[in-house]
Amino acid sequence: MSQHQPEPISAAENRARLRRARAIARRTGFNGRVEYRHVFSTSGGAQYGLGLGPIADLLIVYADAFQRDADPDDFSLEAIIAHERGHQVVCRHPRLQAVLSGSPSVVSEEILASVVGSLVTDSADDRESLLLKAMADAVQCGMKLEEAARLVWQIRNHLEILL
Ligand SMILES: [Zn+2]
Structure with missing residues (x-):
């Protein structure tokens, strides 16, 4: 996607970014390896493997995650990482896997990851932006806004009990 690449940063800045990404990842409950790569991604700034x-x-956290974090109108680094922790929970939780593989449903992994992310963050702003992202994804799948809002709250209530 991005032909251009980020401005170079010092080794110290690189380490600081990795440290910050790791600290946030641990806070959200992410277990596994965390890496920082100073290139622009095509995945919104971070990727779960x-x-x-x-x-x-x-x-893997990429340079654009820090760029987005610096923009007050975009996702924070915390929200980006919480969403990826959401992917980890969804991939590793048998009940959630069952939800995804069950009857045809508009509930996608992407929506679940955002709702889980909203549950693992301490920040009210990040919680809100992740729930709005989940709703926007549901609308993208063809739902009306009110239906999407209802669906996301149902999932959230359900997950609060399950997780
Ligand atoms: Zn995602």
Whole structure:
């Protein structure tokens, strides 16, 4: 997607970014390896990779996550990482896998990951932006806004009990 690449940063800044990404990942409950790559991604700033077991899972955070974090109108680094932790929970939770593979449903992994993300963040702003993202994804799947809002709250209430 991005032909251009980020401005170079110092080794110290690189380490600081990795440290910050790791600290947030641990706070959200992410287990596995966390890496920082100073290139622009095509995945919104971070990517979750399923490993052979939870500690072999990989979270890669990219330069655009920090760029988005610096924009007050965009997702924070916390929200981006919480969403990826959501993917990890969804991939590793048998009940959630059952929900996804069950009857035809508009509930996608992407929606579930955002709702789980909203449950693992301490920030009210990040919670709200993740729930809005889940609703926007449901609308994208063809739902009306009110239906999408209802669906996302139902999932959230359900997951609050399940997780
Ligand atoms: Zn996602």
